[in-house]
Amino acid sequence: VKVPMGWEMQKQNSGGFKNVTLYISMLQYVPLCCTGYIRNERDICVPECKGGCKDGVCVSPGNCACYQGYGENNRGECVLTCPCSCPHGKCRGSTCKCDEGYKLDPTSQTCEPVCPELCVNAECSGPGVCTCLPGFKKLDSDEDHICSPDCGSKCKHGKCRAPNHCECNEGYQMANAGECLPRCAGCDHGDCVKPFHCRCHHGYRRAGDECEPICEFRCHNATCSAPNTCNCISGYTKVSPLACVPECNPTCQNADCVAPNQCQCHKYYYKKDIMFLRHICYHMSLQLIATAGQLANDLNNRHGPVVHSE
Template sequence: LEAVVMLMWSVTEITGSVGVCTKNELVTKTRVHSVYRTYSQSYTAQGSNCGYYYRYWETCTRYRTDGSYVNEEESYTEQEIKEFCCPGYKSCSSEDGCLCQPVCHLDCLNANCSAPDHCECWGGYSKQEGTENICEPVCSQNCVHGYCSHPETCTCDQRYKLDPSQPFNCLPVCSSPCINANCTSPDVCTCFPGYEKISGDPHKCHPVCSKPCQNAACIKPEVCSCFVGYQKDSAVENICNPVCSEGCINGECTEPGVCSCLEGYKLQNNNYTCEPVCSNCSNAYCSAPEICSCFPGYEKDNEEDSICFPICSPECINSNCTAPDSCECFDGFELSDDPGVCKPYCSEGCNDGVCTAPEECSCLWGFGSKRNNSDCSRVKTDNHDCSFVNTLVPLGFDKSCINFSAEFKFGNLRRCNILKELLMELKRKGKNILVMTLECDNVSLLTNPFSLELFCNATINDEEHTTGLQKPLALTTEEFFTKTTDQSLATYESTTYNNSMLSSTDWIAPSTSEPVETPAIFSHSKMKSQISVASIKKFLNDHEDLTSDNPLQLNVTVHFLPLIKEREITVDYFGNTNYTVMQELCLCQTNKTWNLCTGTQYQFTICPCRPQSLQFLNEESSMAASIMKTLAVVVVCGILLALAIWYNRNRLGYFIN
């Protein structure tokens, strides 16, 4: 609705609204109402809709009447009451419900214009002395370094700020924060107790530690805090020591994670181990500065402490010990079956000889008298008497005599049973027969490297002749052979007992404990007795008085070739330097008695032959040696006495002068 014409008005004051007056007015207004209107509208029809005579495809225009409601305005008049401000008032915004407000010609400060030209102070304000329009804020306390800008509110002076804990107090403002200090005046910092300023920064105070902090920062008065990578010294509070997580071996931790080696040590790749420094350690490790310790299997050189030589056990022969228990042969040598021993090497081999030096052969004894010869042939010595005195090293030779032994026994059990039956029969006839023994030559000359025939006596001994001899095991009981010999005797009664039956090589043979491939050293040749009877019984009847006075004579052959090859006895084995004649060797048996049917050891010794007179020469040599020692002592004493006399005479002449 809109007012169009004001027809009349009258003024009437409306009580209850300050400064608002009213008046009546006639106004013309318009309003809108709905009216139904009709109208005609054309449209196109087809076929029968057009009429009876129209075909279905023919069209025509037809009209129809429609209607609708439309809004139309109409005018009318009515009386209204209008409000306006009374004199001394003015219109104000109606947003807060205000219609008219009083007018004060002087602006009210911190106050409201409550009536024309009348100011009423706000709450917390009071009239300024001597004025009607100015009101000042009221603060219950004085504002320090500020003024009361609002009721109970202080506004600080320039370069001051309000104290958060005290609303009526203003604090000075410093352009930079005071560190470890108080801002006591604008841009003036005063240090806390125990702190002091550092030149160049007036706003920062540092804590004071009376003892300087080492590797640390003084974070509070008299309090040191270690830098990263350092830790407090256990004894001194103001000192921090660097930390090396792995520790420093043979060094000192001078910085975090950094080791400085002691004198004589150097740092390794791991940065925390210092190893001793040695100028040169050979086959050794440096255990301390300039001190070498040998590796296992090495030992120190007697002259140079930094050099260690490998230890070989057994000692290297013809070779160098290049590593612990490892020998490297000299040129011309090769390893033998013995650990640490290198034997000389001859490319063409040594037939019936021994390679005694690189490409140098020494013939075996009995196969030549030359050296540096790859083909040795058998030679003979002159057959003459051999005189051997004892088994000590002969005078003038550099090797000991060769001792060897072999165990052998009567090898044919049947023949051994016959002999034992012989002993049993003699015992039944009252003879105290205990053992059959064999004695051979004491000393024999070796004439060839193959065999030596010894002349031996087989003897049946009684108790008088066997004192100290061991009883044969077979004769401990008579029953042992009673069961075995009856059949043997029956077998041999019809057999002619000739020499060939007693000449078998198994009469005396090595025991079965020796290697099969080793040739027999001993063999029986033949029996030189006059046994030609037809049976054992006749033999017993014919020789019932057989004693040690009439022994059976045997020839025993000793084979030496296996021994010569095994021991490598060359022509120069005993230091012979004359290669034109083969050195003469003697065989000496050590024990004299054999038990034929029980195994026994027979011992021999081979030494260079020498005349009987050499025994006395040895004794004379010993005496001559004693005389030479005595003469040497006398000569030395004489020289010392002459020097003493000469010295004293010179001193006497000096004093006379």
């Protein structure tokens, strides 16, 4: 670079003194910095970072190397870094300043949502928002912070004590399907419509706590075992849908079977008092002949043979 320099001097001549300006041309070389570099106070070319690279060192044009404890943001500035990721907040110094509705957890150094009321069976997933844990659901819209156990639709007549664990109300019992059904004693032929109230099926009627079958016509020597169905009692056999007669084995002879294995002789017939002959009745004429013969034998034994004279 050419830099002009001048000196002013006085020259004396014969006529006296006069002012004379003397110009001398001198050359001085000044170094120029490359693009992206600037001269520092020591006339050294150093990289330039716009914004001054606060809290860091400009290591190349537009590129800052941040000091320890600082990090580069999306604008290329060095800012303080937090030991946490600081979601829902901003890093201030070495800690997070949480957004509104969040508070700092001193243990994890993270910003957690704030719920004014304690979440029951739920977690605070956002400011003032309680999200139910698995197996729980919200029942009352006025108590949005409380989640109750979920038993589905099978706990209609009970209390859901835990997820899928129903405790039946009084008068109800747990069925195989996991439902609470009303409890009735002796409702084999009916429907238990509510606790201890049985509605009998068609053809049955209430008899105390049970449903008994109805036989429109009376069963003889039999019990009504089903609607209009008679079953013979022991020792009887059926002769019609509604009637049973006693059985005698062996079959009565000259007699009627009036009860199981009991024969009643016909008129003018009698039974001998012998166990294995009690089913047989004999005509009384046979008894008279036997009696007359017995009398004759008795007379012979007392008076000798009777002789008839001619």
